[in-house]
Amino acid sequence: MTTQTGHQIAVDFDVPAKMRDGVILRANVYRPVGEGKWPVLLTRLPYGKDFPLGSSALDPAQVARRGYVVIVQDTRGRFTSEGKWEPMRNEAEDGYDTVEWAAKLHYSNGSIGMYGVSYFGFTQWATLIQGPSSLKAAIPIMTWNNPFNGVQFRGGALELGTLANWQLSMGMNVLMRRHSTDPRALGAAMYQLVQDIDALGTQGYHSLPLKEFEPLVRNDVAPDFFLSITSPMDRKQVDPMTIVGKHEQVTAPTFNIGGWYDIFLQDTIENFRIMRTQGSTPEARQSKLLIGPWIHGGFTNPVGELNFGMGATAAMIDLQVDLMSLQLRWFDHFLQGVDTGITSEAPIKLFVMGANVWRDEQEWPLARAVETRYYLHSNGHANSLKGDGSLSTTLPETETADHYDYDPANPVLTRGGALLMTPEFRAGPFDQTPIENRDDVLVYTTPVLEQDVEVTGPISVHLWATSSAPDTDFVARLVDVHPNGYAQNLTDGIIRARYRDFVHGGQPSLIEPDKAYEYEIDLWTTSNLFKKGHQIRVDITSSCFPRWNRNLNTGQEFGSSSEMVVAHQTILHDVDHPSYIVLPVVPIQ
Numbered sequence: 001m002t003t004q005t006g007h008q009i010a011v012d013f014d015v016p017a018k019m020r021d022g023v024i025l026r027a028n029v030y031r032p033v034g035e036g037k038w039p040v041l042l043t044r045l046p047y048g049k050d051f052p053l054g055s056s057a058l059d060p061a062q063v064a065r066r067g068y069v070v071i072v073q074d075t076r077g078r079f080t081s082e083g084k085w086e087p088m089r090n091e092a093e094d095g096y097d098t099v100e101w102a103a104k105l106h107y108s109n110g111s112i113g114m115y116g117v118s119y120f121g122f123t124q125w126a127t128l129i130q131g132p133s134s135l136k137a138a139i140p141i142m143t144w145n146n147p148f149n150g151v152q153f154r155g156g157a158l159e160l161g162t163l164a165n166w167q168l169s170m171g172m173n174v175l176m177r178r179h180s181t182d183p184r185a186l187g188a189a190m191y192q193l194v195q196d197i198d199a200l201g202t203q204g205y206h207s208l209p210l211k212e213f214e215p216l217v218r219n220d221v222a223p224d225f226f227l228s229i230t231s232p233m234d235r236k237q238v239d240p241m242t243i244v245g246k247h248e249q250v251t252a253p254t255f256n257i258g259g260w261y262d263i264f265l266q267d268t269i270e271n272f273r274i275m276r277t278q279g280s281t282p283e284a285r286q287s288k289l290l291i292g293p294w295i296h297g298g299f300t301n302p303v304g305e306l307n308f309g310m311g312a313t314a315a316m317i318d319l320q321v322d323l324m325s326l327q328l329r330w331f332d333h334f335l336q337g338v339d340t341g342i343t344s345e346a347p348i349k350l351f352v353m354g355a356n357v358w359r360d361e362q363e364w365p366l367a368r369a370v371e372t373r374y375y376l377h378s379n380g381h382a383n384s385l386k387g388d389g390s391l392s393t394t395l396p397e398t399e400t401a402d403h404y405d406y407d408p409a410n411p412v413l414t415r416g417g418a419l420l421m422t423p424e425f426r427a428g429p430f431d432q433t434p435i436e437n438r439d440d441v442l443v444y445t446t447p448v449l450e451q452d453v454e455v456t457g458p459i460s461v462h463l464w465a466t467s468s469a470p471d472t473d474f475v476a477r478l479v480d481v482h483p484n485g486y487a488q489n490l491t492d493g494i495i496r497a498r499y500r501d502f503v504h505g506g507q508p509s510l511i512e513p514d515k516a517y518e519y520e521i522d523l524w525t526t527s528n529l530f531k532k533g534h535q536i537r538v539d540i541t542s543s544c545f546p547r548w549n550r551n552l553n554t555g556q557e558f559g560s561s562s563e564m565v566v567a568h569q570t571i572l573h574d575v576d577h578p579s580y581i582v583l584p585v586v587p588i589q
C-alpha cells in the first residue's frame with residue numbers, strides 16, 4: 001500500500017534474533033505494511049536502538065516509507081539484547097548471524113545493506129569480512145580498520161583521550177544491567193560514574209599509573225580498557241577488532257564516509273583504498289569515498305572555530321544533496337536495482353579546506369600530487385613562536401640543532417584536532433598559538449606564500465632526534481597560519497620511540513640515550529589550500545595530552561609506574577640528518 005509520498009509503515013519493537021550460541025539480540029523493525037518483500041537496511045549499535053542515536057545515521061521511518069525494511073539492533077550485552085558486553089569482540093559472528101536472519105524474514109527479499117557511524121560502521125566491516133552472501137552493499141561512516149592506528153593506539157601511544165571517555169560513557173548501560181533489580185544501588189553507582197565522567201577532563205585523565213587508572217577502576221565498568229594497558233600493542237589481543245588484512249572475503253561495495261578532523265579518518269580512507277584496489281568482485285571495486293571537513297559524528301558547520309560554509313554540512317553537501325539522500329542513492333542502486341547514476345560518478349568526493357569547495361577525484365592518493373619535502377631549519381633556537389625556526393624546500397647544510405626539555409609533569413595540552421574527548425577538549429580546528437608560545441614546542445614556518453599551495457593526501461614527518469631518555473615521544477603537527485597569525489591545526493601524529501620500528505613491522509625496543517635515530521611520524525591526511533598570504537608551519541614537541549597518554553620517559557613497563565623524568569630532546573636538521581615534512585602538493589590548474 002503506498003501513499004502519495006510512499007508506503008504506509010509499521011514498527012515492530014524488540015524483535016528477537018537468535019545467534020549461533022543461543023543468545024537473543026533484539027531490534028526495532030520499521031517496514032512497509034502489506035504483503036510485499038523488500039530489501040533490508042540493517043544497523044547494529046551498542047548505544048541503544050530506542051535512543052535518538054539509533055536513528056541518527058538514516059531516519060528509519062523515512063527510509064521504510066521509501067520501500068525498505070529498516071532493522072536497528074542492539075548489539076550483544078547492550079540495552080534490550082542478551083549476552084555479555086565485550087566491546088568490539090563479538091561483532092563478526094553476531095553480524096553474520098543477523099544478516100542471515102534478516103534475509104529470511106517473511107517481509108525481506110533477501111538483499112541486505114548495512115549502514116551506520118563509528119562503532120556501527122565497525123559492525124559493518126566485522127560482518128563484511130565474513131562474506132555473508134545476502135549482504136549486498138554497505139555505508140561505513142567514520143570507522144577504523146586497524147586498532148593501532150586510532151581506536152586503541154597511535155604510533156605506539158595509547159589513545160587515552162578517546163578510550164577513557166568512551167569506555168566510561170559506555171559504562172552507564174553496564175550499570176543499568178548490573179543493578180537492574182536494585183534502583184537504589186543503580187542510583188548510587190550512576191552518580192559516581194557521572195561524577196567521574198564530568199571530572200575526566202580536568203582530573204581523571206591525569207590518573208597514574210595507567211594500570212590503576214582511577215576513574216575506570218572505581219566504577220568497574222570496562223575491564224577491556226586494562227587489556228590495552230597490560231598487553232600494549234598486542235596484535236592477538238586486538239584481533240577481533242581488526243579489519244586490516246581481512247578484506248579478501250568482502251564482496252559487497254562500500255561507500256566510505258569520513259571527516260578531516262575525525263578520529264578514524266585514516267582508516268576510513270584505507271578501507272576505501274583497499275576495496276578499490278583489491279576488492280574481490282567488480283562491485284567491491286566500485287567502492288566510494290566522501291570526506292568533509294567534519295569531526296567524529298559531527299557533520300555541521302562551523303567546525304571547531306572555523307566557518308567552512310553552508311555547503312560543508314551533511315544537510316547540504318556541495319549545496320546539492322543531503323547525506324541521507326546520498327546514502328539512499330547508493331542503496332537504491334545496489335538493493336533496488338534502480339539506476340541512480342551513483343556508480344558512474346567520480347569514486348571520490350573531497351572537501352578542500354581553505355578553498356572551501358568540494359571536488360571530485362578519480363584515485364587515491366591523487367596521481368598528480370607531487371611529494372614535496374619541506375625541511376626544518378633554524379640557528380638552534382626554534383623554540384616557540386619567538387624562535388628562529390623556518391621551513392623551506394631547500395636542503396639544510398651545516399645547521400645547529402634545536403633543543404627542548406619534555407617534562408611529563410607539565411605536558412603540552414591537547415588543543416583541537418581529531419578528538420573524541422570530554423567537553424574541555426573539543427574537536428576540529430582551534431588556534432594553536434597558545435601552545436606554540438611554549439618553549440617545549442619547536443615552531444618551523446615558511447615565509448609568507450606568494451601563491452596558493454594546495455596540499456591533498458598523505459603526510460609524514462621524518463625527524464632526526466636524540467633523547468636523554470630510554471623511551472620518549474615525538475609529536476608533529478601541520479598548521480596553516482592565516483595572515484592575522486591564527487594558527488589552524490590541520491593534522492598531526494605521534495611516534496613512541498620504542499615502537500619506531502614496530503610501525504614498519506619490526507620489534508619494539510628502547511632507544512640508546514643521546515643516540516640519533518630517524519623517526520617517521522604518520523600525520524595521516526588532509527586537504528587544504530594554503531592561500532597566498534598564508535604560511536605553512538610544522539610544530540614539533542613531545543606530548544599532546546590527554547589525547548595521547550604521556551610518555552613518562554623512564555622506559556619502564558607500559559602503565560606500570562607513576563615515576564616520571566624530564567627528557568632532554570634534540571632535533572637535528574643538518575646535511576647528514578635532514579628533518580622534513582612530506583607534503584603532497586597538488587598543481588593548481
Ligand code: BEZ
Binds near residue numbers: 151420
Ligand atoms: C564510536 O562509536 O564513536 C566509538 C567507538 C569506539 C571508540 C571510540 C568511539
